[in-house]
Amino acid sequence: MELDELERLYRERYSIFLALALGVCASREDARDAVQEGFAQAVRRRWTYRGRGTPEAWVWRIVLRSAIDDRRRGSRHRHEELEQDDIRLALPYPERDPELAEALRALPPRRRLIVFLRYFADLDYEEIARICGITSGAVSAALSKGRAELLTALEAREAAGEERL
């Protein structure tokens, strides 16, 4: 992968990478550091990209790992392995959409990560499968369940007469 390509991805998608890192890390500073460090790793390792999957999915995996490492460093349980199932992703600005924030909190962590990668990062099934190390069929199933659960939760809130967006 060329350096120009990485720079273009960084400039065009920085806010999305930062948003997802914000959902993993404890603070904006940590999230920014995770994104910067993730891209720095991608720059250093760009020759190892073999063209399997899209370049963006490859970078996402590195940045996500960087964010997980960052959170692990800040965790009281740093001796424990933090895997994708342990990522407690949250909306970076829950006050902007409290209904969605609450509905997302109810999803299992892995499913929540897949929903974030699909609807936040706008990645396709294959890309998500590569990032999470699962099959695209599993991604499809997780998204199907995730959508159904979110729809139910959001409709329930709506039916309860709470604020509608």
Place this chain on the structure above:
Amino acid sequence: MKSDFEVLLWRRFSRQLPPDDDLDWRDVLGRAGLDEDASRGEPRRPQRRQSHWRPPLVAGLVAGVLAACASLLVVSPWRGGSAEAATIQRRAAALLGYRAGLIEYRKVRETYTFFARGKGAAKARTEVVSSESWSETAAPFRSRRLVSYDGHTLESGAGGNGCHSPRYVFDPASGTLYRSRYTGVCVGSPRPVGPAAQVRDELAAGALEPAGTTTIAGRTVYRFRMPDSYYDKRLRATIVRDSTNAFLYVDARDYRTVRVVWTSTSAGYRDRLDYLDWTYLPASATNRALSDIRAQHPTAPLRPLAAMPRDVTRQLLQTIGEARAPRARR
């Protein structure tokens, strides 16, 4: 194809985007042990890889590729094997893929050709409509559009992409902005519709059928057959059932989508969209203002659309509308 609920989710997530005012590529390079100046002149491959080169193998591969290219040029323009076609579509889709937080800019020339029944192409009538549009791809999703036809220009805009978002039309003669607000039941799909959305969706799906190559304005382009869903739905809703042949053209050099052509098989018209520019601009203050019709006319008085004089309505809307609804004139 995304469902309505998926698009709704995607939109709600897009409201969570943080500002990108602290992006710093130099910092990334510094962390990677590169500085910006050095990175510009770096080799395309690291030196350590050169030791793995196998000259005879490389020469053989190059010769093979050249021979394959030559045979394609001589024997057949492009047969578009599925893998190759998918790659081309993926590259074309990458240029158009929706990118949140930027300004999507499109410049399009739309040429309608109406064929008189039984009189051949010599009696065909042609209308050309040009348009430019700027659309925010993050909240508040404002958009602005300039449509020009036959010496008239219609400037319109939207304060958002929801069906309750206000719509605006600018009357240059009186310097007035007219605002309309949807008052019906909001049941419409939030998914963008229209030819651009169809092009984007179908390239992203990567399943278009290759249909050879041709030349447009001196440039070689790949040709793909598209499903006619956009026009099919539009026509079914308005007039008799019709079907179209639809083709999409992608520049063979840089993979930009350059043209889409819908040709009716029975209603006697052809609609050609030439994408003169289709890109994403940085969300700078200047570019954001281009997508905001109210920012373009900050001193214009704002009046409800119902107050627009009938002659102004006719001039601004119907002129454009007639050009864009050809079957109503035939």
